[in-house]
Amino acid sequence: MTGQPQLIALDWGTSSLRAFLMGADGAVLDTRAAPMGIMQVPAGGFPTVFADIAGAWLRDAPGLPAVACGMVGSAQGWQMAAYCQAPTGLAGLATSMLAVTTGSGPDLRIIPGISLDMDGTQPEVMRGEETQVFGALSLHPALWESARLVMPGTHCKWVSVQQGGIAGFQTFMTGELFAALQGHTILGRPARDAGQPATEGEAAFSRGIEAARGSLGGIAPLLFSARTLVLSGQLQAADSLNYLSGLLIGDELRCALPDAPGRLALIGDPALCDRYLRALALFGVTDAITITGATEAGLWQIACQAGLVGPQKDVA
Numbered sequence: 533m534t535g536q537p538q539l540i541a542l543d544w545g546t547s548s549l550r551a552f553l554m555g556a557d558g559a560v561l562d563t564r565a566a567p568m569g570i571m572q573v574p575a576g577g578f579p580t581v582f583a584d585i586a587g588a589w590l591r592d593a594p595g596l597p598a599v600a601c602g603m604v605g606s607a608q609g610w611q612m613a614a615y616c617q618a619p620t621g622l623a624g625l626a627t628s629m630l631a632v633t634t635g636s637g638p639d640l641r642i643i644p645g646i647s648l649d650m651d652g653t654q655p656e657v658m659r660g661e662e663t664q665v666f667g668a669l670s671l672h673p674a675l676w677e678s679a680r681l682v683m684p685g686t687h688c689k690w691v692s693v694q695q696g697g698i699a700g701f702q703t704f705m706t707g708e709l710f711a712a713l714q715g716h717t718i719l720g721r722p723a724r725d726a727g728q729p730a731t732e733g734e735a736a737f738s739r740g741i742e743a744a745r746g747s748l749g750g751i752a753p754l755l756f757s758a759r760t761l762v763l764s765g766q767l768q769a770a771d772s773l774n775y776l777s778g779l780l781i782g783d784e785l786r787c788a789l790p791d792a793p794g795r796l797a798l799i800g801d802p803a804l805c806d807r808y809l810r811a812l813a814l815f816g817v818t819d820a821i822t823i824t825g826a827t828e829a830g831l832w833q834i835a836c837q838a839g840l841v842g843p844q845k846d847v848a
Contacts, residue, residue, distance in 0.1 A: 533555060534547065534635055535555035535559060535561050535590070535598055536555055536556065537553050537554070537555055537561060537589065537593045538554055538555055538556065538595055538596070538597075538833050539554040539596065539598070539599065539653065539840065539841045540552070540553060540554075540586050540589055540590070540597070540598040540599075541554055541580075541598070541599055541600070541724075541828065541831035541832065541835070542586075542598065542599070542600035542601070542602075542604070542831075543562055543600075543604065543660070543828075543831070544569070544570065544600050544601070544602045544603055544604035544609070544641075544825050545569050545570070545603050545604075545660060546570055546571055546603050547567070547569035547571065548565065548566070548567055548568070548571045548636070549565065549566045549568045549569060549585060549599045550563065550564075550565045550566075550567045550671070550811020551557055551563065551564040551565070551585045551827050552831070553584055553589050553679035553826070554831075554832055555683075556621065558586060558828065558829060558832030558833075560654065560828055561792070562589070562753050563684070564585050564586075565586055566581070566584070566756075567841045568581050568584075568745035569578075569583075569603070569784070570603050570604055570609045570610075570632075570727070571608070572815065574664060574742065577680070578604075578610040578632075579608075579633075579634055579635045579636065579748075582598075582634050582636060582640065583635070583636045585632070586598065586636065587636060587659075588836040589593075590619055590636055590637045593684075594637055594639065595637070595638065596637065596638070597638055597641070597835065597840040598634070598637070598638060598640045598641065598837075598842065599629070599640070599641045599642075599643060599831055599832075599834065599835050599840065600640055600642050601642075601643040601660050601663040601830070602643070602660035602663075603658055603659055603830060604642060604657055604661065605630065605642040605643065605644060605645065605652055605659060606645075607610050607797070609642075610632055610640075610642065611630060611632050611642065612629075612630075613628075613629070613642045613643070613644040613645070615630070615632040615644055615645050615647035615657060616628050616644050616645070616647070616662075617646070617647055617648070617822045618646050618647065618648040618656075618698050618699065618700060618701065619694075619697055619698060619699045619700070620646060620697060620698055621696060621697035621698070622666050622696070622697075622833060622834065622837045622839060625643055625644060625646075625662060625663075625666070625696055625834055625837075626834050626837035626838040629641040629642060629643055629834075629838060630642045630643045632684060636780045641835075641838065641840065643662070643663055643831075643834055645657055645658050645659035645660070645662060646658050646662045646701075646756060647811060648662065648700060648701060652772060656701055657674050658691075658701060658702055658703075659711065661683050661691065661701075662698060662797070663826075663827055663829075663831055663834060664681075664683065664827050664830055665681055665691055665693065665826075665831035665835050666829075666831065666834065667694065667826035667827060667828065667829030667831070667832075667833060668681055668791075668797060668799055668826040668829070669696060669827070670830070670832075670833045671784050671823060671825065671826065671829050671830050672797065672821070672823060674795070675692075675693060675794075675795055675797060676693070676695070676696045677695060677696075677794075678693065678694055678695075678793060678794035678795070679693040679794040679796070679797060679798075680692055680693070680793065680794055680795070681789075681794045681796075681797050681798075682798050682799070682808065683795070683798075683799050683800050684706075684707070684798065684800045684801070684803070684804045684805060684808050684845070685707050685800055685804065686705070686708045686711075686786060686806075687703050687704070687705055687847075688703070688704045688705075688706050688707065689701055689702070689703055689704075690702045690703075690704070690788045692793075692794075692837075693790075700834065702788065702791075704708075704784045704787070704788065706780050706781060706820065710777055710780050710837040711782055713780075714776070715753070717761060719756075719758045719759055719772070719776055720756060721759075721775065722758075722759060722762045722768040722769040722772040723769060723772050723773045724784065725766055725769065725790055726769035726770045728766075728830065732776075733771040733773075733774025733775070735768075735771075735808075735842045736767060736768070736771035736774040736775040736778065737774040737777060737778040737807070737811075738778060738814060739760075739767075739775055739778060740775040740776065740779040740781075741779075741781065741785075741811050741814045742778075742782070742814060743757070743779060743814075744776070744778065744779045744780075744781075744782025744785075744786055745782050745785070745786055745814065746785075747786075747817060749781040750754025750783060750786075751779050751780065751782075751813055754779055755779065757775075757779075757829060758772050758773075758775055758776045758779065759772070761775065776799050777807070778811070781807065781808065781811045782811060782814075785812065785815050786815075789817070795819070795820075795821075795822060796812070796817060796819070796820040796821075797821050797823050797824075798820060798821070798822045798823065799821070799823050799826045800838075802822070802824070804824075805822045808820075
């Protein structure tokens with residue numbers, strides 16, 4: 533490890549915990565990870581898990597400030613950090629952080645999530661993605677004025693950015709729907725019965741995308757075709773899940789793209805982002821970019837905005 537540590541930053545989600553030791557300008561000096569997401573932490577066990585993952589860093593630098601994003605601030609986490617209401621910017625998050633006592637050094641500042649129209653008919657919430665958004669904007673300033681940031685995953689977020697702030701967002705449960713259909717419906721049976729590993733299935737995936745793109749009625753009347761195309765011999769059983777994935781992602785893009793002004797950028801698992809890039813190309817969108825390191829950058833930016841690190845902060 534080289535450089536003077538300035539910050540401990542945690543990405544604490546439902547299933548896993550990642551920790552970053554950061555130095556000047558947000559440089560990552562060291563990283564640690566543990567399968568200790570909030571659902572794996574026993575009652576009252578958050579201070580112990582924090583000490584396990586960050587204790588050595590704090591022994592070397594006892595005064596280090598610490599920040600965390602993600603589900604650690606949910607009702608099921610360490611302590612509930614109230615949502616900020618969208619639209620909001622970096623300052624709104626920084627001033628709304630919740631301080632919790634760790635027993636291992638300075639308080640841990642938990643970054644709040646963001647809610648949207650909680651009093652309306654279609655409320656939205658996020659936790660963790662807001663940190664990625666502001667990290668992405670710091671890494672790619674050209675997105676600051678107007679952009680749409682897409683975060684593929686179990687619950688895919690489409691976030692509208694205007695003038696450096698989060699103006700709105702929408703959630704698509706594409707990943708969870710795929711998992712449910714694959715594991716708990718007849719649509720997953722052809723691939724399971726095939727008894728062979730799934731192929732790359734590029735053609736099948738593209739076929740699903742194109743079918744969803746042209747369906748004005750959505751994918752409800754298309755889903756069963758993941759089975760009937762196999763029964764009719766038009767699709768290999770091993771490729772049926774690639775076709776199903778194409779249907780779901782294609783329907784997501786069909787719904788979201790008309791409301792996506794500004795440059796598109798993807799944040800998330802590289803393989804999944806690549807799949808979305810291929811799908812976007814079939815919709816005629818070829819200039820989307822993929823951003824890595826957004827979480828770390830966002831944790832640093834929010835800590836700077838809060839005055840925990842930066843030129844004005846001298847950590848002994």
